Amino acid sequence: xxxxxxxxxxxxxYDLVLPMSLDEAGARLPEVTAAYASVLRGxxxxxxxxxxxxxxxxxxxxxxxxxxxxxSAELSTLHRAGEALAYQLxxxxxxxxxxxxxxxxxxxxxxx
Numbered sequence: 001x002x003x004x005x006x007x008x009x010x011x012x013x014y015d016l017v018l019p020m021s022l023d024e025a026g027a028r029l030p031e032v033t034a035a036y037a038s039v040l041r042g043x044x045x046x047x048x049x050x051x052x053x054x055x056x057x058x059x060x061x062x063x064x065x066x067x068x069x070x071x072s073a074e075l076s077t078l079h080r081a082g083e084a085l086a087y088q089l090x091x092x093x094x095x096x097x098x099x100x101x102x103x104x105x106x107x108x109x110x111x112x
Contacts, residue, residue: 014039014055025059032056 001008007021016039018025018032025032037052045051075083 009059014043022059025056026061029056029059032059 001010006019007024009018009020009022009025011017014036016035018035020028033049033052033056036055037048040048040052
């Protein structure tokens with residue numbers, strides 16, 4: 001987020017705000033690691049140093065990626081087809097599951 005002309009990083013998952021840009025965070029990993037370690041200790045987490053280092057590593061150039069604006073453009077054709085099929089099945093499977101009940105004599109008797 002931009003605050004008074006300077007970039008700040010906000011991590012809602014850990015309730016942490018870092019007064020630096022993404023590039024600065026990548027260059028200042030010890031400070032970022034210390035900030036996350038402090039937060040993780042407050043949550044009573046185990047392996048605080050290791051977990052904080054892993055989180056901080058996401059701020060390096062190798063650890064993060066800024067998308068092209070259309071996340072679906074980064075997915076393979078097969079993945080997109082699978083997502084479309086899954087979306088359709090979410091609607092059709094429950095209906096198909098109700099068909100035997102709808103066709104049963106018990107249902108016909110109760111309606112009429």
